[in-house]
Amino acid sequence: MADDDKNPAREIITGYAQSHFRYFRTADGTVYAQRNGHPVARPIRSQGTTGSHRQELMVGLFKDGVGVFNGTAMKEALDLIEALALTEDVQPVHIRVAPGYDGATWLDLGRSDGLSVRIxxxxxxxxxxxxREVCWRRTQLTGELPLPVKDTNGKGxxxxxxxxxxxxxxxxCLAIAWLIGCLGPSVPVPAPFLTGPQGxxxxxxxxxLVRIIExxxxxxxxxxxxEENLIAAVAxxxxxxxxxxxxMTPDLSDAMCCIVTGAENVKRALFTDGDVFRVGYRRPLLLTGIDVGVxxxxxxxRLLPLRLERPQVRRTEAELWSDFAEVLPVILGSLLDLTVQVRAxxxxIPTDLRMADFAHLCAQLDAATGLGALAAYRASLDDLNDDVIEGDLLAQTVLKHAAGIEPGAEERMTSAEWLHCLTGLYTGEDCRPLPKGWPTTGKVLSDRLKRLQxxxxxxxxxxxxxxxxxARYIEIARPAAPPPPEQEAAF
Incomplete structure (x- = not known):
């Protein structure tokens, strides 16, 4: 056969790929490959150790007897496939949880056969x-979950x-509410902070808590x-x-706020001068520690303090994790059962709390079980306010000054006048030195007060x-106490 009658290797690879895989793009322009009938998608440019599309394409060509092709032919074929996929419809990819049709949500079990849980x-x-409903993305951080057990009656x-x-x-009950929140793809949940004495x-x-989900x-x-490495791990x-x-440095604190409620990071694409790529993220976050300072x-x-106590009986690591792995299917099944009850x-919706979605979830949990999660959440936020005030001398000074304001009255001054007033109140008659970080200008004071508001x-x-x-002013006021409720006259 003449050379002109032969199909170039890139065309053979492209034809095989299009008959065995579905190619699509995400909103940021990344092209993914999805084996026909399988929910797991891989970026075609990935070189990851979890298996790239290039590798699975080479294996498929070899096992199906099509042939073994050199790197140039494979590169040319993938370049063509990527260009063609940019004209396809946009579809998102998800890690671990995803929204589905008709109000359902999905939980990826991380299995090679693609089995997932539809809630x-x-x-x-x-x-x-x-x-076409759900495309899962897998990374080295995507662990496999056991098949959950049905009808556990809350035993897990x-x-x-x-x-x-x-x-x-x-x-x-707050830990349970957080776990339920982790199964929601669009509900931001506060970050549990596990605290307690050493041991x-x-x-x-x-x-x-992490292994129930991961x-x-x-x-x-x-x-x-x-922050760059933190975002890479989160994504x-x-x-x-x-x-x-x-x-906790200010930069780490700000990054954690973004992780909990969602943000986007834009970076220059590698080997380009003007192109960029976007990394959007909103993830459940969990922290542990005895004390993180101010x-x-x-x-x-955005925090959810969960306090632990020292156990009376110690167990070996091997025994503890063996028992946990054994009951994990039951725990996951009970969590899924409870999630269905809570969503129904x-x-x-509490309108006075910043994390309103999580507060609503706590209220739904109370309606389903009567655990008192919302009251516990309010109490935890109140304790955190105390922690903030105890660690901020400016907040303590403002409260000390406000104690002298009559209820229902207010005081107005410029930021510079407030700085002079609060500084004099802090230093007192003995003129004690100002602490590190005390505002030095009226603008700095105004910014600090906005954070403390x-x-x-x-x-x-x-x-x-x-x-x-x-002239701009800052007003500090104490609201008047609400009138006592009227009592009905006795007859």
């Missing part, structure tokens, strides 16, 4: 999702609480030294767990900004 309004089922929740060392029933099993408890390969990790998995935190107010509103429950409002001190006669 729908009337129950949950184990099935392989339609590739009791087993989990026996394995963990939570100090109170309120802490237990309370904080790391072990954190691993258990499988037995899920683990805690040290906090990265910079590659679902639950991000940071262990043994003892100090907590910034914006992070405090009707409850009012929600914390101080929770203590009955309202701060507002305005303008009068072309």
């Amino acid at each position: 729908h309004p009337t129950g949950w089922d184990i099935q392989t999702p339609d590739p 929740i009791d087993l989990l609480m026996r394995l963990c060392n939570f100090a109170t029933a309120e802490t237990e 309370a099993g904080k790391s072990t408890g954190g691993r258990m 499988g037995m390969s899920g683990d805690l990790r040290r906090a990265p030294k910079d 590659a998995g679902w639950v991000t767990a940071l262990d043994n935190l003892s100090h 907590i910034r107010p914006d992070l405090a509103e 429950a009707e409850a009012d 929600p914390t101080l409002a929770a203590r009955g001190v309202l701060i507002d900004w305005g303008r009068s006669n072309a």
Whole structure:
């Protein structure tokens, strides 16, 4: 046969690929390959150790007897496939959890056969999702979950609480609410902060909570030294767990706020001058530690303190994790049962809390079980406000000054006048030195007060900004006490 009558190798590869795989693109322009009938998708440019599309294409060509091709032919074929896929419809890919049709959500079990859990309004089922409904993305952080057990009658929740060392029933119900929130693809959940004395099993408890969602390969990790590495770790998995935190820098605190409520990072694409790529992320976050020092107010509103106590009886690691792995299918089944009940429950949405979606979930959990999760959540936020105030001398000074304001009255001054007033109140008659970080200008004071505004409002001190006669002012007020409820006359 003449050379002109032969099909070039790139055309053979392209024809085989298009008959065995479905190619599509995401909103950021990344092209993915999905084997026909299988929900797992791989980026065609990936060189990851979890298996790239190039590798599975080469294996398929060899096993089906098509042939073995050199790197040039494979590159040319993938270039053509990528160009053709850019004209296809846009479809998102998901890690671990995903929204589905008709109000359902999906949980990826991380199995090679693609079996997943579909959580729908009337129950949950184990099935392989339609590739056009859900596309799973797998990374090295995607562990395998066991098949959950049906009809557990809540037994798994009791087993989990026996394995963990939570100090109170309120802490237990908040941990349950967080786990349910992790199964929602679009609901931001606060970050549990497991605290307690040394030896309370904080790391072990954190691993258990993580492994319910991420499988037995899920683990805690040290906090990265910079935001870029933290974002890379967050984007590659679902639950991000940071262990043994003892100090939290302002940059790390801000990054954690973004992880909890969602943000996007834009970076220059490699080997280009003007192109960029986008990394969007919103993930469940979990922290452990005895004490992280001063907590910034914006992070405090996104934390969920879970206190643990030292166990009376110690167990070996091997025994503990063997028991946990044995009951994990029951725990997961009970969690799925409870998730269906909670989502079906009707409850009012609390409008006074920042994490309103999680507060609503707590209210639904109370409606379904009567555990008192919402009251426990409010109490935990109140404790965090105390922590913020105890760690901020400016907040303490503002509260001290506000104590002298009559209820229903307010005081207005410029930022410079407030700085002079609060500085004099702090230094006092003995002129004690100002602490490190004390505001040095009126602008710095104004910015600090904006951060403290929600914390101080929770203590009955309202701060507002305005303008009068072309001059800006800051107003500190104490609202009047509400009138006592009228009592009905007795007859």
